[in-house]
Amino acid sequence: DLGTGERLRAALQRRSIENTPWNRMQHVIFIPGLFHLKMACADALWRTFLQPSAAREDETSLMHDVGILRPRETGIYGSKPGFRRMHQLIIYDGICRRLDCWHVEARSRNPCHDTLESFAASEPSFEDLQDVANKMAQTYVANHQIRRMRKHESSHRDEQYENALLLNKYMLLYEELSYAMNHGDIGRVEACTIVWILIFKATGKHKYALQMTQFLCDIHFKFPEGLRLMMVESRAVRYHLLINPTGHGGKFRGVD
Template identity: 50%
Template sequence: MDINNSTVSGNIQAVMELLQQGGVEDPTLTSEANDNDSPDVSKYVVLVHGDLGTGERLQTAQLRRSIESTSWNHLQHVIFIPGLFHLKMACADALWRCFIYPSTVRTKQASCVMLRNYAREKPVSTRRSLAFIRCTSLLAMQGFNSLKDFAHSKPTLDDLKAMAEEITRMYVATSQFRRMCRKQEKERDLQFENAILLNKYFLLYEELSYALNSGDVGHVEASIISWIPILKAIGKHKYATHMTNFLYNVHFVYSLGLRHAIRYHILVNLTGRPMKWRAVDWCVELNNLFTKVKNGGKNSNRSVERIILESPLVQPCAT
């Protein structure tokens, strides 16, 4: 279907045509035609995944059609679900705005750019060892000379957890960070403060990525709570507002059945393998990549008609 999704009317038409392709139409029309193949969705909902632009246009469409007489005409069955893949990109953009984009940040010691430049100047063996500097320093504090000696000691899972907690307390900004910043300037270590703050935000991004890949919906929701104030602080107020409203609706507005349906369909696993869960909008963008970019034709063959003609033959490879 050749529809302009950048407009409200285009989004309405896209939703209607997608439902029609799935055999779902206006129940009043199907009842008059005595067509029993089309289900009556007046008592059900349809989950629509997409970016914030899609969500805003669907909300505008529902507002425009709120004066209609039937639930079908004012799109009551449409429930918008914000895409978590786009949320992940927004979080990555937040890190870029905080630690890479500002010109004043690039010249500071222990900044993300300076660490990258330092790693590039070193040989490959040194680059790999940079990631273990903190770990080996902690092992030295525990009485081990190397990672090999530590492996021979056969540490238990509880020992590893205790070490991880100690590393977090030492090298990640915690609740004591504000107290550290309130010290007199001669007593502060600004490079260390920047480094542990950098570790904190990067670990939050790593936590969100791990939760998405593992399919842990509860963990994803807990990670979103940490990102909402960060998104608001860097100026992404729409993302902060939409994610706040989404969590509020899921846990306090929607019924138990709808809450269960949303949480169990916000992530999909196309391969059935562990750590291969993906957001629904990620699958949509992957399909767009294969349809429009890799198989969209070149030069004079690249046209909307040709893309639509060959789109049923495109089979994206899920990873």
């Protein structure tokens, strides 16, 4: 975790004047616990969409969804819900929102599809589902066009729609990181981490942003060629960030 990393870096700094590599502790490499990274991501979403009082007033807000999914726990989610509650909320609410997007998109293509059940009963082909999914990703998830939307005057903006786009994007980022960790896809974990570093900085989690930035820079740019090859080819470090105790698919866990 962060505390261990800070203590290790302090020890390396104090030992930097020693004569031998062993005494300088050059053999010690800090590896962040990815489970703590996942917890930090959930906390960043809480700071963005639940902690501010202004973020709870809109009827399309995440807190409004909490009132539907967990009506007796709105106070807990507004104060300090913890990782497990936030993880379940992100997963379940993300599924509900995407199903609603499927409903809207299916009805826009065929007014006869008033429900998702009627859309499923029409037995759409796989190509049709791909086409709908691609359209949804362009329409209901924030992309580069969000900046153009925000440049308009307030009277011409749909702020509820903009917030919904951002919420869908951040939930998908969290689910992608969680999926990559569960399946041991360390390359995708690193790619997702780059985006989360920016979110950490925006939500005041500067220590996590600094730690993950330094770790990625060390692996891909700072370490000498031999150590870098060892990490990539022999999987000594990068591929030991996640372990699979059971050996079953989708059961990788972050080392803690």
